[in-house]
Amino acid sequence: MGKCLIIGCGGVASVAIHKCVQNDEVFEEIMIASRTKSKCDALKEKLDGTSKTKISTAQVDADNVDELIALINDFKPDVVLNLALPYQDLTIMDACFATKTNYVDTANYEPEDTAKFEYKWQWAYRERFEEAGITALLGSGFDPGVTSVFAAYALKHEFDEINYIDILDCNAGDHGYPFATNFNPEINIREVSAKGSYWEDGHWVETEPMEIKRVYNFPEIGEKDMYLLHHEEIESLALNIPGIKRIRFFMTFGQSYLTHLKCLENVGMTSIEPIMYEGKEIIPLQFLKAVLPDPASLGPRTVGKTNIGCIFRGKKDGKDKTYYLYNVCDHQECYKEVGSQAVSYTTGVPAMIGAMMLMTGTWDKKGVYNIEEFDPDPFMDALNKWGLPWKESFDPELVD
Numbered sequence: 419m420g421k422c423l424i425i426g427c428g429g430v431a432s433v434a435i436h437k438c439v440q441n442d443e444v445f446e447e448i449m450i451a452s453r454t455k456s457k458c459d460a461l462k463e464k465l466d467g468t469s470k471t472k473i474s475t476a477q478v479d480a481d482n483v484d485e486l487i488a489l490i491n492d493f494k495p496d497v498v499l500n501l502a503l504p505y506q507d508l509t510i511m512d513a514c515f516a517t518k519t520n521y522v523d524t525a526n527y528e529p530e531d532t533a534k535f536e537y538k539w540q541w542a543y544r545e546r547f548e549e550a551g552i553t554a555l556l557g558s559g560f561d562p563g564v565t566s567v568f569a570a571y572a573l574k575h576e577f578d579e580i581n582y583i584d585i586l587d588c589n590a591g592d593h594g595y596p597f598a599t600n601f602n603p604e605i606n607i608r609e610v611s612a613k614g615s616y617w618e619d620g621h622w623v624e625t626e627p628m629e630i631k632r633v634y635n636f637p638e639i640g641e642k643d644m645y646l647l648h649h650e651e652i653e654s655l656a657l658n659i660p661g662i663k664r665i666r667f668f669m670t671f672g673q674s675y676l677t678h679l680k681c682l683e684n685v686g687m688t689s690i691e692p693i694m695y696e697g698k699e700i701i702p703l704q705f706l707k708a709v710l711p712d713p714a715s716l717g718p719r720t721v722g723k724t725n726i727g728c729i730f731r732g733k734k735d736g737k738d739k740t741y742y743l744y745n746v747c748d749h750q751e752c753y754k755e756v757g758s759q760a761v762s763y764t765t766g767v768p769a770m771i772g773a774m775m776l777m778t779g780t781w782d783k784k785g786v787y788n789i790e791e792f793d794p795d796p797f798m799d800a801l802n803k804w805g806l807p808w809k810e811s812f813d814p815e816l817v818d
């Protein structure tokens with residue numbers, strides 16, 4: 419069917435690449451291009467010959483638009499799947515625009531020097547992408563991604579109007595380390611040490627970091643503490659779900675994780691302000707990343723499950739209705755299949771599916787769109803087929 423250029427070769431990319439190779443009818447050819455080419459070569463060596471997908475590799479600095487343009491012109495992909503870091507979103511979008519190539523990512527742009535993520539920078543490409551006749555699909559991971567598709571599906575099939583959404587992200591995995599992050603530590607810690615916020619009655623309500631705590635009894639997992647965080651899909655769902663009154667996002671954290679994080683914060687290790695150390699400028703959070711376990715090394719040791727989903731409340735045929743859509747994923751099952759734990763798996767699978775939606779022309783709208791703006795049905799079918807089956811409940815426990 420076509421060619422996909424995958425940028426980045428970390429935890430999420432590794433899963434997406436395994437899935438592209440499994441899906442060789444669609445992904446006839448892929449190129450894996452990242453900063454460290456040896457990682458791309460190692461993955462190619464592992465996967466070559468396991469399916470019909472032809473794999474090539476390249477070195478690229480995704481901060482450099484000219485390098486990206488040269489690579490895209492050389493490989494001529496149908497889609498560029500950006501699985502590098504959020505800092506590279508705009509340079510990769512620039513290169514896609516210059517070469518008239520479709521673009522997919524899993525996380526919105528964040529300037530490296532201010533831990534603030536919002537869509538305005540990427541939405542600013544709308545008209546240019548529309549005129550160029552190409553598509554940018556934003557946020558094709560799990561959250562954002564699957565949670566946003568869940569919202570579009572609930573609206574299409576279960577509700578006349580959705581008024582409340584609670585997005586619940588539970589990772590009950592245990593990796594046995596006192597402190598480690600399940601995906602890129604720098605991105606993860608920036609996210610959880612920021613102020614929380616939720617959307618209510620047309621505006622943001624800001625909270626202190628981890629100020630709002632709830633306990634929830636997750637299906638197939640049990641009771642866990644969860645905390646309200648700011649999360650990027652709230653911004654686009656607030657615009658795309660008519661009649662919405664409130665959207666909140668909660669993520670589970672164990673007490674040990676929070677105690678370690680507090681201590682690291684108190685001593686200044688999570689700061690993104692550069693400091694001088696022995697004549698060299700370093701960023702404490704980047705140094706911390708270097709001493710923490712590599713998330714990719716957690717796969718073999720992580721046991722337990724994740725449960726991520728959304729509770730919707732609204733109206734159907736004039737009556738109040740509640741609906742919960744979620745996916746449960748087992749860390750060890752993921753590891754057996756693709757050599758990664760469930761946090762990378764739950765992001766990498768929808769990244770592959772998003773690229774597939776554009777490559778097959780199933781989703782074909784020109785411009786820049788968040789994932790909930792497309793027809794959710796083919797994506798929901800693909801989740802069941804490609805390893806993230808979803809479950810539904812019409813009588814879930816609610817979050818107060």
Ligand code: NDP
Pocket residue numbers: 425426427428429430431451452453454457478479480481501502503504506524525557558559560561562563601602605713761764765
């Ligand atoms: P990793 O740190 O494991 O991987 C990032 C990859 O990008 C690495 O291979 C890295 O190269 C490469 N990279 C970084 N900078 C550049 C650059 N300038 N040029 C080329 N390559 C570069 O991160 P993850 O796999 O955990 O996360 C990937 C993305 O997925 C992130 O944007 C993250 O925010 C997003 N994400 C989204 C989720 C969702 O549900 N929507 C959930 C989890 C993550 P090198 O190997 O040299 O370091």
